Amino acid sequence: MISQRTKQYFWLIGINLFISTFTFGGGYVVVPMVRKYFVSRKKLFSEDELVDMASIAQSSPGAIAINLSTLSGYRVAGRTGATVSCIAAIFPSFVILACISTFYAAFAANPLISAVLRGMQASVAALIVDFVVDICSRIIKERCLLLTLMIPAAFLASFMFEIHVAIILSLCCFVCIARVWLRARRQI
Structure with missing residues (x-):
């Protein structure tokens, strides 16, 4: 029988692997995903706590996405949650970069991949604007x-x-x- 705590660790691994794999564009893109899965769906912490964690993640050294996933994991399941979340957030980027560096010449010359990356830039910009609007509205509400x-x-x-x-x-x-x-x- 798997304990509730173990299920929580597996959920953290899965959700952080998912978020890290499918979010391109930096840490600010991760915030809406964390909001969706940790705040809205699972209600593991509040919107205000997410804003606080995003602020800490931004002002701490390192990648915002990794810092935020680590803080979220810590908030949900303590030190072990932080550790598994951090590893799960790093792993997809490591694998993707290893593949790209191995086949760099093929990726650089492929017009389809260039078009996909340009499309991602537009969606990243929209997510960043959404995050900025959310933070500004919270500041103004103060x-x-x-x-x-x-x-x-x-x-x-x-x-x-x-x-x-x-x-x-x-x-x-x-x-x-x-x-x-x-x-x-x-x-x-």
């Missing part, structure tokens, strides 16, 4: 002028003034930490 103004300020800093994203992210983190610290001091 009804904090500072956080709301951070959205256009970060965009302008990157797009108009070409300030490095790491600097923008660091400044935003500093402002948010200062905001939390000041709020905590006021409550004392």
